[in-house]
Each structure stands twice: as C-alpha cells, then as structure tokens.
Amino acid sequence: AQSVAQPEDQVNVAEGNPLTVKCTYSVSGNPYLFWYVQYPNRGLQFLLKYITGDNLVKGSYGFEAEFNKSQTSFHLKKPSALVSDSALYFCAGRASGGYQKVTFGTGTKLQVIP
C-alpha cells in the first residue's frame, strides 16, 4: 500500500519570500516521488522527481525539493516566490516493485501575495 499526504490546504507567502509546500509519504520499499503543478482549467504539469540519490532535487521554474528519508518527507521549496507561482500543487508517489499505481496527495493551493 502507499499514501501521500499534504497537510496544508493552502499556503500564503509574500512575493520574494521563500516558499515551502509540505508532503509526507508512506510507501513500501524505495519511494519514487513527484511534484506536479496545476493552473486553473488545465491538466497537471510535471515539476520534478526523486528517484534515488541526491536528497535535494532541482526542477522546473526554479523549484527544488528536499527528500528526507527519516521524516518520510518530500517538501517543495523555492528561494524567492513569484506571483505567477500561484497555483495548485500536488505531491505524488509510488512504490518500487511491481506496483503500477501512482498515488496523489490532496493538493495545496499556493497563493503568492504581491
């Protein structure tokens, strides 16, 4: 079994400040973790992924994510938020082995305030 949790429904941050969107996972074996972004009336777009290796993963649009195995977390970060970063963010994961399903968190709405 596998599950992904996003504990915050909404995160508000001032433009230019650093942002963090939280994600925790429960995945058996080696986890494969992803972040996606959704703009209004659009499908989800891939931002970055963690497979194995470096605990800091860099992705699109200046986003990065920090993998922490002991805390089973995969938090999305950006050093300086832009108003255009305002969107819905989803964390997703899957287990290793023969498990073929990708599980999504409930999503976090990021609001960047000018």
Add this chain to the structure above:
Amino acid sequence: NAGVTQTPKFQVLKTGQSMTLQCAQDMNHEYMSWYRQDPGMGLRLIHYSVGAGITDQGEVPNGYNVSRSTTEDFPLRLLSAAPSQTSVYFCASSYGRRGYLSYNSPLHFGNGTRLTVT
C-alpha cells in the same frame, strides 16, 4: 506533438445516461490512466492500463468501465451516470515497457473533462 488529448471538454448528463470520455496520446506510451479530481480529495485513480489489452482497477472503479484496444486510445465509459460522478476527469500517460510503468517517468496529463450529472 499534441501529447494527451481529451474530449469532450465539458459534458452535462442526466442520471442514468451513459457516455464515453475519450483519451488519445501520440507519444507511444504504454501506460495510461484515468483520474477524477474532486475538491479536498485530490486525484483518485479510477482505472489504468499498462499496454493494449491490459487494464486494472484503481481506487474508485465502480460505475466506470475501460478497455485498451490500441496503444494510443484509452476511453472511459460511464455505464449509468449518477450525481456522485460529477467531477473533473483527467487522463494521463507515461513511458514504460509493456506491462510496466517506468519508475522515473512522470505522468503526462490531458486538460480534463468537466462532467456534471443532474
């Protein structure tokens, strides 16, 4: 390169009606899947396929049917629509060998179908 194409964009059904949501991809992806998105519940997997002729159930398969006769297409059928099926439906595909979802390949999403059942 169109990616993942979903039709229609919007649909209104009456309770008990049936319909098919279409999904096509032109990336030669073996893996395709259907999700529904509901407020506060994120995306929930309905059905998925790891190649033509191979389908399996996700978290919320009841009331939905799928088949995969070609690599490109993965239609989702609502057998008898209910108000609880009012949602936004997304089709997603990913690279993988036939029978397997690749570990490090992300999902590619269509723009969704907004379905209302009255």
